Amino acid sequence: MVFVVAGSLVRTPLPLAVRWLLVAAVLAAVWLRDLGVLKFTLPENRRLVPESVLRLGRHIGPLQFGLEMGTGARTYLPSGLPYAGAVAVLLIASVPAALCAGIGFGLGRAMMTMSNLRYGPDNIWSDEWDRHGRRLGTMMGSAFVLALLVLAASTML
Amino acid sequence: MTAEPVAGYRRSIWHPLAIAAVLVAVTVGVAGTAGTTVTASGPGWPVLGLWLCLGITAGYAASGST
Numbered sequence: 001m002v003f004v005v006a007g008s009l010v011r012t013p014l015p016l017a018v019r020w021l022l023v024a025a026v027l028a029a030v031w032l033r034d035l036g037v038l039k040f041t042l043p044e045n046r047r048l049v050p051e052s053v054l055r056l057g058r059h060i061g062p063l064q065f066g067l068e069m070g071t072g073a074r075t076y077l078p079s080g081l082p083y084a085g086a087v088a089v090l091l092i093a094s095v096p097a098a099l100c101a102g103i104g105f106g107l108g109r110a111m112m113t114m115s116n117l118r119y120g121p122d123n124i125w126s127d128e129w130d131r132h133g134r135r136l137g138t139m140m141g142s143a144f145v146l147a148l149l150v151l152a153a154s155t156m157l
Numbered sequence: 158m159t160a161e162p163v164a165g166y167r168r169s170i171w172h173p174l175a176i177a178a179v180l181v182a183v184t185v186g187v188a189g190t191a192g193t194t195v196t197a198s199g200p201g202w203p204v205l206g207l208w209l210c211l212g213i214t215a216g217y218a219a220s221g222s223t
Contacts, residue, residue: 096205103209105216109216110216111176112216118169128172132174141218150188153192
């Protein structure tokens with residue numbers, strides 16, 4: 001919601017086509033960064049959520065952990081796609097669309113923890129992720145680009 | 158003792174690649190639906206679904222270790 005509110009100020013002087021070009025430029029930059037072609041730092045809170053939050057109680061502790069982990073507020077973000085998504089929300093999304101993107105981001109983060117727990121012991125899910133990291137990045141990047149392309153086409157109608 | 162369970166894990170539906178394949182398939186499906194149903198009257202549920210897919214792919218893509 002913060003992005004939509006801030007975006008309402010940024011969007012005013014920019015035509016829709018220019019805003020989509022900006023989204024495409026950011027996406028290209030972060031994707032090239034993920035592939036190792038470009039090297040630059042993105043804003044990131046490089047800290048894990050501490051276990052101490054779980055001492056806040058049976059319900060509040062896990063809730064805070066989930067909120068911080070799910071929103072990416074206090075964790076590592078090894079992919080640039082969330083940044084491109086944030087710029088798309090900032091420059092393009094309506095309020096319902098921004099809500100959907102935010103809920104989706106949380107679901108994507110939850111999918112990681114859920115599948116990690118169900119896959120096997122000793123964090124071997126993460127080992128598998130690292131083993132197939134490039135292919136996974138390509139798959140997720142392709143799906144992300146496809147979604148953006150169709151959204152661009154739908155908003156330009 | 159360990160070889161068989163690992164092979165089993167690799168076939169699991171919870172494997173990172175299996176989850177990614179499902180996400181790609183869902184995104185393609187929603188994109189196809191949105192691409193064929195959006196009209197000049199404005200975006201509908203498929204477009205919101207596409208924003209949802211956009212968020213899910215971004216969130217899941219950030220699952221790897223640093």
